Amino acid sequence: MSDPVLLTLEGVRRVHGSGAREVVALDGVDLTVRLGELVAVMGPSGSGKSTLLNVAGGLDTPTSGTVTIAGDVLSEMDAKGRAALRRKRIGYVFQDFNLIPALTAAENVSLPRELDGVPARRARTEAKAALAEVGLEKQARRFPDELSGGQQQRVAIARALVGPRRLVLADEPTGALDSVTGEAVMRVLRARVDAGAAGLLVTHEPRFAAWADRTVFLRDGTVVDSTGTDEPEALLADSSTGT
Amino acid sequence: MSVKHGLLALLAEEPMGVYRLRKEFEARTGGSWPVNIGQVYSTMQRLERDGLVAKASQQDEDVELYEPTESGRAEAAAWWRTPVARGEVGRDELVIKLALAVSAVGVDVRDIVQAQRSETMRAMRDFTRLKSQVPAPGEPISSPELAWSLVLDHHTFTAEAEVRWLDHIEASVARAVLTQSRTETTDRDEAEVPR
Numbered sequence: 001m002s003d004p005v006l007l008t009l010e011g012v013r014r015v016h017g018s019g020a021r022e023v024v025a026l027d028g029v030d031l032t033v034r035l036g037e038l039v040a041v042m043g044p045s046g047s048g049k050s051t052l053l054n055v056a057g058g059l060d061t062p063t064s065g066t067v068t069i070a071g072d073v074l075s076e077m078d079a080k081g082r083a084a085l086r087r088k089r090i091g092y093v094f095q096d097f098n099l100i101p102a103l104t105a106a107e108n109v110s111l112p113r114e115l116d117g118v119p120a121r122r123a124r125t126e127a128k129a130a131l132a133e134v135g136l137e138k139q140a141r142r143f144p145d146e147l148s149g150g151q152q153q154r155v156a157i158a159r160a161l162v163g164p165r166r167l168v169l170a171d172e173p174t175g176a177l178d179s180v181t182g183e184a185v186m187r188v189l190r191a192r193v194d195a196g197a198a199g200l201l202v203t204h205e206p207r208f209a210a211w212a213d214r215t216v217f218l219r220d221g222t223v224v225d226s227t228g229t230d231e232p233e234a235l236l237a238d239s240s241t242g243t
Numbered sequence: 244m245s246v247k248h249g250l251l252a253l254l255a256e257e258p259m260g261v262y263r264l265r266k267e268f269e270a271r272t273g274g275s276w277p278v279n280i281g282q283v284y285s286t287m288q289r290l291e292r293d294g295l296v297a298k299a300s301q302q303d304e305d306v307e308l309y310e311p312t313e314s315g316r317a318e319a320a321a322w323w324r325t326p327v328a329r330g331e332v333g334r335d336e337l338v339i340k341l342a343l344a345v346s347a348v349g350v351d352v353r354d355i356v357q358a359q360r361s362e363t364m365r366a367m368r369d370f371t372r373l374k375s376q377v378p379a380p381g382e383p384i385s386s387p388e389l390a391w392s393l394v395l396d397h398h399t400f401t402a403e404a405e406v407r408w409l410d411h412i413e414a415s416v417a418r419a420v421l422t423q424s425r426t427e428t429t430d431r432d433e434a435e436v437p438r
C-alpha cells in the first residue's frame with residue numbers, strides 16, 4: 001500500500017470542442033496508480049477511455065485538473081519538458097504494436113534511449129535486458145515482420161519499460177491477438193509490472209482486464225465504479241476505525 | 244430467495260394482492276419465471292411472519308392488499324444494492340433481478356448492472372490469479388496442470404459471457420424507447436379471491 005505513486009490524476013476534466021459541439025470526454029476523474037500496480041480501464045465506446053490514457057501520458061492536456069507523473073506536475077512544465085518527461089518515464093503500447101519495420105527488435109527497443117541521449121552501447125545493453133525480461137532474447141535481431149503478433153507486442157512492452165521507464169500506458173494491447181496469444185501478452189505485462197513498474201490498461205475484454213489489480217469503469221467521462229484488491233483492506237480499515 | 248425478494252420489491256412500488264402480484268411478477272420477468280398463486284400466497288405468509296410485509300392500511304374492498312413494513316422496504320432496497328454472488332447456485336436470481344429492474348420504480352438498471360459487473364470482475368480476477376500460477380501457453384506443462392488450467396478457462400469464459408450480457412443490457416436500456424412502462428394488471432381481473 002505504501003509503494004510510490006507513479007501516476008496521479010486529480011479532478012481531471014477534458015472538454016473537446018466548444019459551444020453546441022462541446023463534448024465532455026472526462027469529467028472530474030481522480031485516479032492513482034502505484035508502483036507494482038496494473039489498473040484496467042473499461043467502459044462503453046465513447047466513455048473517455050482513450051482520452052484518459054492520452055491525458056495520463058501527457059499526449060493530451062486536460063481542460064482542468066492535474067496530472068502528476070513520478071512527482072512532476074505536467075501542467076507546470078513547458079512543452080519541451082513534457083516531451084522529455086514522456087520519453088524518459090512513459091512507454092506506450094497500442095493495439096497495432098507500432099514497431100518501426102526497418103529496425104530490428106533490439107533497435108526498436110533501444111531507439112527511445114538513444115533519442116534520450118544515452119550512448120549507443122548502453123542503450124543496446126538496456127534493450128537486450130528489456131527483451132530478456134519479456135522472453136525474447138533470441139529474437140533480438142529479428143525484424144518485426146519476422147515475428148508473430150504476440151512477439152511484436154512483447155517487443156512493444158520491452159520498449160515501453162526500457163531503461164528508467166516505469167509507467168506503461170496500453171490501449172487495447174490484445175485487440176489484434178487471439179485469446180491464447182492475448183493471454184501470453186497479459187502474463188508478460190503483469191510480470192513486468194510486478195517486477196517494478198506501473199501500468200494503465202484500456203481494454204474491452206473482461207478476460208484480459210482480470211489480469212489487473214483493479215478495474216476502473218468509465219461512463220460518460222466519469223468513474224462510476226472501481227473494484228480491486230485493495231478494497232477489502234479499505235473496508236477492514238474502515239470497520240476497525242469505526243468501532 | 245429470488246422470488247421472495249422479487250415480490251417484496253414489487254410490493255415496495257405499491258400495495259398489491261396476491262393475484263396482481265403474480266401477474267406483475269410473471270409479466271415483468273418476461274414470463275420466464277412462472278409462479279403459482281399458492282406460492283405467492285405462502286410467500287406472503289412467510290414475509291408477514293418475518294415482519295417484512297403487513298396487510299396494507301388502505302384496503303381494497305374485494306382483495307387483501309399487502310405492503311412492505313419498514314424493514315421490508317429496507318430488505319428490498321438491500322436486495323437491489325447487493326450483487327448476486329457468483330458462487331451461489333441458481334444464477335437465475337440474476338436474470339430475475341435484472342428483468343424486474345428494467346421496469347422497477349426508483350431503481351436504476353445501470354447501477355445494478357454495474358454492481359454485478361464489479362462482482363463478476365472480482366471473481367474473474369480470482370480465476371486469473373489461479374491461472375497465473377500454472378505455466379503459460381507454450382511452456383512445459385503436466386496434464387493435470389493443463390486440465391486445471393482449462394477448468395479455470397471455463398470459469399473465466401463463463402464469467403466473461405456474463406459481463407458481456409451485462410454490457411448488452413446497459414446498452415439496450417440506454418437505447419430503448421419504451422412504449423408502455425408498466426404492465427396493466429389489477430387484482431380485479433381475477434374472479435376468485437381468497438379472503
Ligand SMILES: Nc1ncnc2c1ncn2[C@@H]1O[C@H](COP(=O)(O)OP(=O)(O)O)[C@@H](O)[C@H]1O
Nearest residue numbers: 016017023025044045046047048049050051052
Ligand atoms: N479530438 C476530439 N474532438 C472532439 N471530440 C472528441 C475528440 N476525441 C474524443 N472525443 C469525444 O470524446 C468522447 C470520449 O472519447 P474517447 O476517449 O475516444 O472514448 P473511448 O476511448 O472510451 O471510446 C467521445 O464522445 C468522443 O467522440
Ligand SMILES: [Mg+2]
Nearest residue numbers: 046049050051
Ligand atoms: Mg478508444
